[in-house]
Amino acid sequence: MSSPIQLKPDETFILNVGPQHPATHGVLRVKMEMNGEYIVNAETVIGYIHRMHEKMGELKTYPQFLMNLSRMDYLGALGYSHGHVLVVEKASGIEVPERAEYIRAIMVELNRIASHLFWFGAFVMDLGGFSPLMYALQDREHILDMLEAVTGSRLTYCYFRYGGLYNDVDDQFVASARKFIPRMRKSLKKYHKLVTGNVIFRKRLEGIAPLSKETCRKYGASSAVARGSGINFDVRKNEPYSVYPEFDFDIPVYHECDSLARYNVRMDEIEQSLRIIEQGLDKLPGGPIMPEKKPKIIKPPEGDYYQAVETARGSFGVRLVSDGGKTPYRLKLRSPTYSNMHLFDESCRGMLIMDALAFMGSLDLVIPEIDR
Amino acid sequence: MVAYFSEIYYGLISLLEGMVITFKEFFKPTVTVSYPYETLPMCDRFRGHVELIENEEGQPNCVVCGLCERACPSGCISLAGEKAEGEKKKVLTKYVLDFTRCSLCGSCVEACNFNALTFSKEYNLASRRKEDFIFDLLGRLEERNR
């Protein structure tokens, strides 16, 4: 739907969506120039929750900075810690025991499901359906309980350590994770019946906000935003890290380019993550969770290191420039949502406000992660 | 024409399917905990704020090495100790945790080599005054022993 009439600038009005608006899920502000309900121009304004994580990374020693990563994205915290520990391990040449790698992968995938479930609920709530959020939170609660029993916290985990893990998993965790998989599959079926098949839901998303491959590439979009537009890119497959090459899983790709495609990608990803967890639990080797020899003080040699990981929100990259000291010279955090969000300004022109907000929901924005 | 009617028909069916699901959910038991009236036990590994561990004599295990202070990313631990005449070890005289800055990362517990720190299971921490979050852990330990 596009605006049929061309307007003079004085015939439009400015609508400030946010920073305290129910649809922006956080302190994102979108300055919209409106023609009635049509958006003529939009400008996302960020920076309301900037916490200088990158600067903190330069000032703190490596172990001190570790817990900051989970504060970047409070829904998929483990994925971000994973990126950071991987790059530091790469830089200082720490070997990670196999068991620790497997547990990391299982935990990250569990966290990914939790994140997608929350996104699913919040997205449907953006569209006006409230109950799916509650069902999604019930399933998410099981994951949080499992993760809490192992890591000790429910949201901002500080679980990964350079070279391994903070805690080992016990049999109880393995048992509850095994129990969780069929339960989640059953819930997924319920969601598909309740939400995906719903005619109102489909009508709201089908053909809304098409994003071309070129746009996605131009802005560096990743995760479901890119995969919903037919770009087969997933860091876990394209630049394998950790133990992901050992797992058999698919990358869901849809070519419709609309909001529904992005929704479908994420829902399919939950299923793929379940597959990874299932295989991980089967293959889980014994052994230590921390390497036997590990430098006492982490001081990576001089150099420039980069590691990307696939988090729930897309390709998260950590670039570490070390001058050989106790603290990094520079720590650049490439956050996926930052790139995904900037699509919005260009793509929402000419859309109705309710479609634009549905589109924004389909991008899965987590504002603290954009502002870092 | 057929497409027009089949769209209406399948749309209606999908709506009814959704309603059947919510209807079934209506009769299932509730899953929430009515929090202030009932609480769940915290799991063993729950990471609350830190607490000092005492030895058999009721004295803290802490030897005032200051590793926790240095490990803390937010600088919220401040401790002091003094060496009494003729004693070998230092004795802890002050251990203050500034909980307003603590991010519950647990670095201090990990840094401790003397089994002197542990996590408390306390989570009902709310107050209107900032001073309530400056914990004097030594004082809390003495209070527990009383």
Place this chain on the structure above:
Amino acid sequence: MRLTLFNVVVAVIIAIAFAAVNAAYLVWAERRGAARIQRRPGPNINGPFGLLQPPLDGIKLMAKQLTIPGGADKILFIAAPVLAMFPAIMSFVTIPFSENIVAKNMNVGVLMIFAFAALGSTSLLFAGWSSRNKYAMMASIRAVSQTVAYEIPMLITTITVVMIAGSMDLMEIVHQQSGSILSWNIFPLFGRSHNILMPMSFLIFFTCTLAETNRAPFDLGEAESELVAGFHTEYGSMGFGLFFMGEYANIVIGSCMTTILFLGGWGCPFGLFPGVWWFIIKLYLLIATFIWIRWTFPRTTIYGLLNLSWKILIPLSLFNLLFTAGLLKVF
């Protein structure tokens, strides 16, 4: 019954009390029902089953300060919530709950209720216009275009029923459907109409009621995830309370109308003991369906909503009107 001043005052007081109690306890029912659907207990602290929640909410709302935003059109701003409540209460006067329980039966009862229902959208327009808020303005324009679009299929469907009954008197319409469940207007073949499309008519009418009362999935006037709170964004205190009560009163009116026009009013499904209790049962079953629908579906878009009305509901209801007219001529 003679129309005396005393009668009118009593009728209006009863109507207001009925509307207010219904509104208050429907909010409670809605919150409890939604909670059950989402597998949580809902309000259960104040009184047994949380039954004291609505009066306490009312007290809280009344105790709050009534703020009028700067630059707002004061007269319209204050008039809008009153206008939201008033037509709903007036409509209660003419609704027959049973053979004897009716404040004032009129031979143009259907017409009167629709006249008042149409008045309801002005209150939304006033509220949105006078609050000087962009969100409220957009919401009120949406709400009005929605009401206009859905009034048409609703009226056409009603005309179908009126044609079958041969009267606009609500009492008369119910009398026509007396007997068992098989003679209700919703059921084809056995009633007077012999029209197999009547269930569709019922669905159209029900959908229109949902849309007319601004209920989910057609709650575009509120659209809390897009337009903050829609037309009542700037309202607090009892202004908001009146809008809320008006919404629920409208739901009751809509369900009453559906019951009378399609479900045989106070008639029993088996033809036994007709009375007000049957009316109440049908009424609250319909309201429960309203609540059930709200907590199941996401919201439609404004164009989806208008498309549904103009492309599906209006052609189908028009066709049904012609079809019924033909059938009435044949039989």
